[in-house]
């Protein structure tokens with residue numbers, strides 16, 4: 001049964017948040033294995049470019065490549081580690097807080113094709129962080145008599161769509177007179193068992209916008225947000241599990257038209273998210289939530305709503321790690337690299353496409369918004385093998401194919417990272 005979202009409790013100001021809790025950023029990287037398509041590639045073949053150093057290692061010694069970059073992480077999961085070890089190591093400890101009324105957020109962030117959806121959803125044989133979290137919450141509910149509702153929506157081209165509604169209707173994001181963000185009409189569905197959840201969630205996944213791109217056969221074109229709302233003895237807590245759309249380097253994707261527009265919006269909103277996290281972690285006086293729809297919506301879970309004395313927030317990301325958590329950045333003496341070999345003016349390309357679109361109306365417009373869906377996953381695990389460029393993973397060595405800033409190097413790596421904000425209790 002769908003019910004409207006109730007009014008959230010009042011949000012504390014940024015000042016209150018800082019006085020209530022000192023955020024600590026937790027960054028966890030996951031490396032995926034090379035895919036068969038990458039191993040079979042006729043090109044250069046996959047080149048591992050990441051190594052894990054001990055805390056006392058000197059990054060300067062690792063000078064096998066002209067440019068090394070070194071990032072400090074809170075945890076690292078290699079390709080041998082299953083999704084359950086990530087869940088037990090990094091996510092399960094957030095759940096007890098949700099039962100006490102805290103909000104927690106887990107983001108999977110990374111380049112397109114790096115395995116974010118795989119990590120969040122998993123496969124039938126290897127469940128991902130979403131089913132593992134749901135299963136743990138459901139079993140805790142049995143013993144505590146708490147109840148669970150879910151909301152599932154996507155943010156696409158800076159608009160929000162309800163994935164639990166058959167037609168994925170648009171949800172208006174409004175601010176009430178107290179400045180609190182309201183998602184008008186967003187459905188909430190009560191969940192009592194795993195089979196019930198799997199069915200509801202799978203239908204939502206089918207509605208999510210995906211498409212074939214030059215770097216992933218089944219690429220998410222939107223940010224998918226699953227909110228698990230737990231009501232427990234008067235306390236209401238929320239766990240957001242977010243599969244972000246992948247950031248894309250359009251010199252490599254070859255994106256055109258609508259894909260290019262999507263990509264521009266994806267990159268813009270990921271940048272806005274990184275700005276919010278940076279501002280929170282650096283105790284800046286102004287947190288730029290309003291820069292994108294995604295950050296406005298998540299305001300109550302990204303430092304916006306802190307239950308006094310206890311709230312946990314986790315964010316998975318890599319380039320955010322580069323910005324907010326990196327400790328050492330070692331650049332070898334001969335590391336001055338020229339930037340990209342192929343220079344394409346993506347803005348001009350986008351402008352030209354928008355102009356031609358308004359002339360020819362050749363792009364499919366549905367329900368007042370673009371409909372780019374060219375294929376859908378049949379089950380939670382049905383994504384086809386990706387064709388992402390075979391690069392590898394947190395000492396990152398530049399072998400010549402990923403030049404420029406650390407940000408771009410990290411984009412090239414098939415990695416994820418987590419940020420967790422822990423209050424000082």
Ligand SMILES: Nc1ncnc2c1ncn2[C@@H]1O[C@H](COP(=O)(O)OP(=O)(O)OP(=O)(O)O)[C@@H](O)[C@H]1O
Nearest residue numbers: 032112113114115116117118219220246384385386
């Ligand atoms: N740990 C893993 N083991 C095996 N295959 C994996 C793993 N991680 C990802 N893959 C495979 O890699 C491909 C790309 O993964 P996925 O679609 O999850 O990437 P993504 O980061 O969500 O991409 P996008 O941002 O474009 O949506 C898929 O075929 C997926 O099955």
